[in-house]
Amino acid sequence: MSSTEIIKRRDFIKLLGAGTAAVSTAAYAQSGENAPAGLEALLSPSPKTEMTMRPDKTGKKVSLLGYGGMRWPTKQQEGRRGGPIDQEKVDELIDYAMKHGVNYYDTAPVYHGGQSERAMGKSLSRYSRKSYYIATKLSNFNPAQWDFDSSKEMYENSFEQLGVKYIDFYLLHSLGAGKEQFDNRFLKNGMLEFLISERKKGRIKRLGFSFHGDRESFLYALNQDVDWDFVQIQLNYFDWSQDADNRPGAAYMYNELDKRGIPIVVMEPLLGGRLANLNDKLLAELKQRDVDQSPAAWAFRFVGTQPRIMTALSGMTYMQHLEENIRTFSPLKPLTEDEQTFLQETATAMMKYPTVPCTACRYCMPCPFNVDIPANFAYLNKCIEAGAIPASRQSGNYAKLREAFLSNFDNSVPQKTQSLNCTECKHCVPLCPQHIKIPEQMKRINQLVENLKNNTL
Template sequence: MAELNPQKRLGFGAMRLPLLNPDDPTSIDIDTYSKMIDRYLAQGFCYIDTAYPYHKEHSEEAVCEALVKRYPRDAYLLADKMPTFLVKGPEYYERFFDTQLKRCQVDYFDYYLLHNMARDRFEETTRYGGFEFMKKLKAEGKVRHIGFSFHDRADVLEEILTAHPEMEFVQLQLNYIDWDSEIIQSRKCLETARRFGKPVIVMEPAKGGGLANLPEKAAEIFREYSPDASPASWAIRFAASQEGVMMVLSGMSSLSQLEDNLSYMEDFHPLGKEELERISRVTDVLREIQAIPCTSCKYCVDECPMDINIPGYFSVYNLMKQYGQNNFPQMHYRRQALGRGAASDCIECHSCEGHCPQHIKITDQLKVIADIFEK
């Protein structure tokens, strides 16, 4: 039976697999993916992560073709996720789980997650009996370990872990640009998981590829220290260096990306003091070029009659401008809006602008944001 090796912390995410047609996410290149799986397993790694919606519901089938049909079941660890965002009632859980077993052609999953938990999804999953279903799967031997992936603030994570100590692990978005983000809260969420004694699997360590393709000014800071190290290596090693992290997922799309990841994760060494200082400098550079120079002081919110989460919306907008559609900006916008005024609710009273130390034309920016995120 395959088991996690603390020295082999690179997980293979099946969210960005190689494609035959770059415009068609269902056109997965099974031959190339199979070669990548062969190389990955040959180097002693074993954790494969998929999910119901990846590649427009073709990822699980691709995993079956490239991995399950070609290797004995004890040669790898397979993780899958319950698509909670598609669940409309208690009866959906069994239906989706059976479909996933059939797509992957396995009898059990080693790791199984409630997908994309946040406050709204947590309340819904609780109402539909999702946590009880997870415990049932484990008791029946259909799942070895149960947990959830998470996209929300640390206080929500604490609420979930307090209510459900049976959850064995948490999957978090963690990378150096989101480390102190008030939207993603990578550091705070990791600290919360550690406080509850839950090991962490990292997703989006390179922020959907954004930290693998840095502006020249930022890339040069890394090259000065290690000319041959890729920007992606800095991002993945940062995540893997954190206490409490047991696995770092990388959504590899080519053999070259796989080889790059293997080059520094086969014999993993945590980042040293000088390397962490370099990452801090790169983070400063990336923040300097943000679209809206908001510091999240929140003075603007104090007098807002519509209770608009201005810093939250600005942060989501900045992330989108820097990293495109990676990390699902629409999702983060909706979550910033829960229980608060939307950007389009602005009545142009301009009271916020009188409180802004950065002299941002907040009203104008809210119009832009509303046009992008509220179509």
């Protein structure tokens, strides 16, 4: 073996050795920085203990962040979302939530066309029954379900779908359409009495109701001889002090419940995601106060600052939302008084932009004429918030905005499901918990589209 050969070979080994060492250590260091397992897990304390917990009526700890089961990830159908629930992703989300201390899981028989209960029950059944609370509802909206037997069937079916022997939180779903409807749904058929007896038996641990409606209905439901264990209301900084169309502001309901010492579950803390996507002007104002805080975090902190709130529900579809929200709540930093006033001002500013207060709950669906109501509103709101609707033909880049609005409308909402198909049958009007005058709003969209198409704006 000549010496030159040896040297060459030696150089080769050096290269090889250094190369493998570099690759493996680089990968090692990288996984330490980013991966959930490995070094990271050893270095950072488990965030499980950091989630803010609030007591229920009996003093049991409930996580301040609750998981809403209305917006699970769905499988793609023909390139669009909206198919069946993606169970694998639900498992992944619930695993992450359980790991970080979320223990309140809310669903209802009507969510996802009846799939939500099953998907959630399936996913949660992998955990000890004592480690989480399940909330579901009696959604007997349809007059055909008002008799005792069909309502009871709906109740029993929830146990079967969820695969549980008892339900921790049971709600009368979406009250607020007057005394008469309350009587029909729960009193005349003896359903409320039945549910109270079920609570005595222990099949229901806590009984409450969820509410969207006027002052009178609220007090009527609240003053029933039930001893409510909790009440679910819509609360966020936008409608905290708004009393519109005889709808009480959240502050009014909060104070009434606080007086009676009833723990509160909050729904729509982000107003269907709209408080997370503010328009540029408002976003700038929020960021000016704190660059690192997202609009969603502001909204959640507002909700969590009120001490009587037991849990705030968020229907998190994407892992990134779940991660961010867990960060906000672990632990929750209450707002100062100054900050609360600031958010009130933001709400006032928001009212100047005439968006449709749709939260995409889809209670109005299906429409008998196939209009995808939430999709139409979502598109309109998106355009308003982005300032992408020209005020008139004289406005700056009218031609460009016109073109963009029309072509994107067809892409976001297929023509068959656009507002144009609305016949004003008013089927949806009583179903909307936000009391949106849907047919009128549909007409508003039609008018806008027509004006843009004919250049008559």
